[in-house]
Amino acid sequence: MKKVIALGIFQIVVLLGWAGQNEWIRQTAPTFRIPLRPRDPFDLVRGRYFILNPEEQEITTTGSSLLDDKGVARFLDLADPKGQPSSYSGSALVGFCPAGPIFRVCALRPLGSALSPQDPVKYWCRGVLSVYRENEHYRVSTDLRLDKFFLPNQIQLPGRENAAGWELEVSYRPGQFLLPRRLWFKDQPVPVE
Amino acid sequence: MKSRDSRVLERHFQIWREKGLLTPEAEGAFRTASEEAAVPKRAPVALVALGVLGGGLLLTGLILIIAENWQAIPRGVRLAGWALIQAGFLAAAAYLGPDSRNRSFLSEIFAFLSCGWMLGGIALVSQIYQLNSRPVNGIWLWLALVLPAAWLLPRRAVPTSVFFILLTGFVMEAADTSSLLHAESAENPWLWLGLPMLAGALVSFLPRPALFLRGVVGAWFFGMATASLLFFGVTHHFIRMQLGGAWVLAIAGFLAGLLIPQRTLPPAWDALTSRIVVAVPVIPWLLVGSNYSPEDPIDLVAVGLAWAVQFAVAILIIRAGARAEAPVWVNLGYLAILAGILTRYFDFFGEYLRGGVALVVTGIVLLGLLFAVEKARRGTLSRGIASA
Numbered sequence: 001m002k003k004v005i006a007l008g009i010f011q012i013v014v015l016l017g018w019a020g021q022n023e024w025i026r027q028t029a030p031t032f033r034i035p036l037r038p039r040d041p042f043d044l045v046r047g048r049y050f051i052l053n054p055e056e057q058e059i060t061t062t063g064s065s066l067l068d069d070k071g072v073a074r075f076l077d078l079a080d081p082k083g084q085p086s087s088y089s090g091s092a093l094v095g096f097c098p099a100g101p102i103f104r105v106c107a108l109r110p111l112g113s114a115l116s117p118q119d120p121v122k123y124w125c126r127g128v129l130s131v132y133r134e135n136e137h138y139r140v141s142t143d144l145r146l147d148k149f150f151l152p153n154q155i156q157l158p159g160r161e162n163a164a165g166w167e168l169e170v171s172y173r174p175g176q177f178l179l180p181r182r183l184w185f186k187d188q189p190v191p192v193e
Numbered sequence: 194m195k196s197r198d199s200r201v202l203e204r205h206f207q208i209w210r211e212k213g214l215l216t217p218e219a220e221g222a223f224r225t226a227s228e229e230a231a232v233p234k235r236a237p238v239a240l241v242a243l244g245v246l247g248g249g250l251l252l253t254g255l256i257l258i259i260a261e262n263w264q265a266i267p268r269g270v271r272l273a274g275w276a277l278i279q280a281g282f283l284a285a286a287a288y289l290g291p292d293s294r295n296r297s298f299l300s301e302i303f304a305f306l307s308c309g310w311m312l313g314g315i316a317l318v319s320q321i322y323q324l325n326s327r328p329v330n331g332i333w334l335w336l337a338l339v340l341p342a343a344w345l346l347p348r349r350a351v352p353t354s355v356f357f358i359l360l361t362g363f364v365m366e367a368a369d370t371s372s373l374l375h376a377e378s379a380e381n382p383w384l385w386l387g388l389p390m391l392a393g394a395l396v397s398f399l400p401r402p403a404l405f406l407r408g409v410v411g412a413w414f415f416g417m418a419t420a421s422l423l424f425f426g427v428t429h430h431f432i433r434m435q436l437g438g439a440w441v442l443a444i445a446g447f448l449a450g451l452l453i454p455q456r457t458l459p460p461a462w463d464a465l466t467s468r469i470v471v472a473v474p475v476i477p478w479l480l481v482g483s484n485y486s487p488e489d490p491i492d493l494v495a496v497g498l499a500w501a502v503q504f505a506v507a508i509l510i511i512r513a514g515a516r517a518e519a520p521v522w523v524n525l526g527y528l529a530i531l532a533g534i535l536t537r538y539f540d541f542f543g544e545y546l547r548g549g550v551a552l553v554v555t556g557i558v559l560l561g562l563l564f565a566v567e568k569a570r571r572g573t574l575s576r577g578i579a580s581a
Contacts, residue, residue, distance in 0.1 A: 004287040007345040011283075011338050012276045015314045019272050022322035150320040152263035180323040193264060193321075 029171040032103040036166040050149040056105045059140040066106035072138040075108035087132040095121035126177050145177040158185045244302040252309050275314045282307035301350045308339050308354035329365035349403040352396050359392040367439040376439035382421040387446025389413050390457050394449030397456035411459035418474040419529045422503040423536045461517035466509050473502050503533045515573050527570040
């Protein structure tokens with residue numbers, strides 16, 4: 001019986017410890033909001049969930065994004081100082097700057113690179129990037145590991161998923177992937193719990 | 194129906210009687226004393242099946258209760274509830290010990306439930322905190338949390354669960370495009386045959402492996418190998434043979450079957466039979482490679498070889514089953530022979546089976562075939578080693 005008690009303690013402590021670590025992040029980590037273009041499917045196994053689809057998963061430096069050609073070129077130089085790369089694929093740091101109530105991608109930086117004291121970027125998180133030149137500008141695909149957001153079956157969403165105004169509040173851990181925290185719709189939090 | 198032990202005992206009693214070593218009184222006393230050992234210790238299949246069904250429904254129901262009342266139950270209460278239920282399952286599995294013959298299967302069911310509820314806990318934390326990660330990472334975490342039970346909770350349900358977790362993890366790694374072990378294609382037999390052997394071999398190293406898993410792996414391997422050879426013999430190709438990174442898993446599985454068959458494959462298959470059964474079915478696929486060409490003589494040989502190998506493997510299994518007095522392998526072997534003959538018949542003559550006469554002939558052939566195979570099967574079962 002002692003062995004089984006030890007087994008139970010191990011399993012419960014590990015799982016609750018994992019939950020406790022995430023609860024600590026939820027309670028203490030700074031948060032900010034990013035815009036979404038979500039989809040709301042239903043999966044028989046996983047249940048109901050949002051496919052988050054952050055708005056800046058695909059960025060073209062010609063558009064209204066805060067990330068411009070100079071910023072991307074600076075990143076490519078830092079990523080490969082000896083060559084003259086016009087593309088990049090792999091993990092990197094993605095910088096977010098405030099744009100009103102939400103934050104948008106405004107800079108890129110290679111992992112492990114030194115931070116400038118005058119850096120205007122407030123939050124640097126990890127992402128998987130694919131950068132390539134398209135005509136005269138750059139196209140950047142950012143995978144922030146923000147895939148799905150679990151929804152209880154009974155929840156009534158305040159708006160259709162294809163409506164404008166959906167945002168995701170994320171918990172920030174320096175240099176790590178963002179953690180989804182809360183859904184927002186038109187500046188109002190969506191009560192999921 | 195006499196058990197295998199009873200048949201062995203009968204043979205020995207006969208020899209001792211003939212040599213005058215056994216008196217009728219002594220034989221009667223031996224038989225009476227052996228009656229208790231002759232009682233099967235395993236629960237009937239129906240009882241186990243109902244137990245698994247009941248356990249599965251219980252797990253599903255608990256998960257649904259939480260899902261349906263998600264917003265009404267605070268985070269902490271959900272987690273505490275999970276912990277209490279897990280503790281309850283473990284306590285029941287330990288308390289309803291294997292000593293009591295009537296309750297041992299209940300103990301196994303609760304051990305099975307505790308393993309399954311562990312996955313429920315991982316899913317619960319992931320959903321509460323909206324954690325996005327590779328789904329297979331959750332499977333490996335599940336394995337890490339269940340594995341200690343193999344040493345601390347002596348129930349067959351635990352290695353069975355570990356087998357299932359390993360198999361699931363391997364399949365998901367092969368399916369995950371971001372994994373180093375990603376399989377470019379599953380339209381080939383390598384993974385279907387290799388992964389169960391790999392999982393079975395790994396589980397065999399646990400302190401109390403569930404020996405019936407070797408029979409499960411063997412039955413799966415024999416069935417899949419037969420089906421693959423029949424399919425290959427008819428269509429003359431597999432669509433895509435490229436394994437990508439998953440070749441590591443497939444090769445590891447085949448090596449386990451070849452190097453440690455006594456841990457991986459059924460005890461009824463002796464080591465030589467096991468190695469031949471593992472190695473021989475892959476030869477036709479190796480000869481063909483990734484593309485079949487009707488002009489290539491090696492590919493033609495491979496197709497013919499597939500037909501021959503399928504029969505040879507079936508005969509090997511029948512022989513092994515007869516030697517070990519394991520009727521299930523004899524039956525499966527004859528079933529494979531029947532399937533092979535029927536496949537060849539329809540493969541060769543299928544185009545000509547038009548009209549009533551052709552159907553009558555086919556029916557007569559089929560009935561004759563069934564009669565012959567059944568006669569041979571009964572003969573094998575009754576004669577045992579002599580028939581093999």
